[in-house]
Amino acid sequence: MTDETKEAIETVADAAAAPAPADLPAAAPGQPQRIETKITCSRGFSQWLAMHNCSLAFTSYQTGQLFLVGTMPNGSLSLHQRNFVRAMGLIGDQQRLLLAGLAQIWRFENVLAPHERANDHFDKLYVPRRGQTVADLDVHELGIDTAGRLIFANTKYSCLATDSVVHSFKPVWRPPFISRLAPEDRCHLNGLAMENGVPRYVTCVATTDIVDGWRSHRRDGGVIVDVETDAIVAEGLSMPHSPRIHDGALWVLDSGNGYLTRIDRESGSRERVAFCPGFLRGLSFHAGHAVVGLSLARTEGVFSGLPLQDEIDSRKGEAWCGLQIINTRTGDIVEWLRLEGDIRELFDVRFLPGVRCPMALPTFGPDLASFITIEAPDRPLSERGWHAA
Template structure:
């Protein structure tokens, strides 16, 4: 990464208003609140272009409730046993629920997520992340082409790297971006192109993307275009073939691929709830869709690209529900489900509310 780029990122921190979405219009599909109540869950999602963490639930008035906070270049999300892990530009945050069971904040929110730790990792272009069986945060370090975990002294400790990556250098050689866990261990990763050169993936991103099995180091799916967000669900490997706009299911026994649903926008972030896939979609950067197959898919269907969250029935490929964002929102990143939570709220790390968010834990033994 050139110093100029780092300077641009630093300017974002110095002046968050540059990406303040303001009062952006939100379009909600009919029946979404009822669906969330019936499924007993709420949502968290990120927009790294505006630097927003957004949570959505159902308020006491039975209407959708949204809460958003500023996290510079917010990317990967992981909800783990009541806490939310959020990746941002140069830090990984751990948010804890400060409410005791049965308590409510402002007589409306049954979860109040407060930032308690921030691991400063520097600019690694952190993408997706998760928590393993040992409680370690495992994250995709795209800039250094590896999986990594946090370290008390250093920016990161490498956990795994593709066998074709000869050195850990800040060169985004293959654009490693997605992580699938299975049984609490890293199982699959997605990358945009098999390359050992700086930004080498950019020249081969058309059908150059792949899924790699972390345990065997072998390519298990190839010929993809800008793939993201591999997941193990219901006995299959799922992924987003983002350059084509498709949610794809792969049979791990024979490698057979099936397109499950076309989505109107660039796909990142994938979560499952039963037969539903929840994804985020984004608009094109400048006119970059013209270089990808997704543009043909949009034109064939007479669709325009959207920005927001889609809830898709994997049995039919239909979009059952959606949250569409307008205004300054153009790009989304990740989505996480908060099961058993009706109406969450968050407190931002650089807010007045954070100063007064004081709670008392159990006395030390």
């Protein structure tokens, strides 16, 4: 290791934890296909997480992985990963994670009490408890409303939707420029900002109403739409993603230009807070800082011909894949984590406040099948007038 990095993990598959006791699963996942990736980070990355009492979760849909990044008791970086098919939108806190995959939306619950540790040092163990099958809707970002309903960006059908007991989804809102629901990805509705438990803003790559019409407007056709009023509150963006409400302002990733951008909700004025050398997707806030996900923009297809590459070239830089933590007041990049190798594209990232060192179980396999926990009854079984056999 050089003095520029705190950790260097040569292969994600080998980012294992300590051996597990007999009643807990091993932290290293079984992996049918080895993914070679070198991971480096800034000198203070793990100390920053520890100082701010948080960890990170992020997804790569390209390789189908969920990563949980925390700090070991000895201060070193912990990086735990699980495999999913097309891991996309992600939300979570100390108790719960929700993750969008190719055809399911998964709910994970932490089963550890505050004093318990898995494998001696993991303070959160997220176990899959529900997999809602919605089919391949190209689900992007997720939210939970005040009624506890799951809300998600249904990109294939250009709408916001919720899950259904019987059907694949139930639409709850669509942009005013979309004439009808159709599996045509007409505007590439990809981002969702919740406010006080209500869907408030979405990002679309264009206002087109024809199958895949957004692809011709990637450079400057992007908009942010107010779900409450149907008004377009920002336009002229390049492939915007990840709208968020933070400290009263509307934030967005102007991905095709490479900027974390803050928008004044009253005046509509915009401020480019920080430039990041990658295609930006995934945004979360904690303790006066933002974390963003960076991907290597493909040289052909939907990422080609964007202003991003010109901006990187003008700064004599190179694009890279990883995470950057940004001071929202100054725009300075204070810490970073970089991935080099097979993992080239990320989608979502979230701070997990109050979580120091998380891990998760897989959605299938012997680790999950043999891991059983029992919730304590409300009152002793003998007081119910019947007894278990």
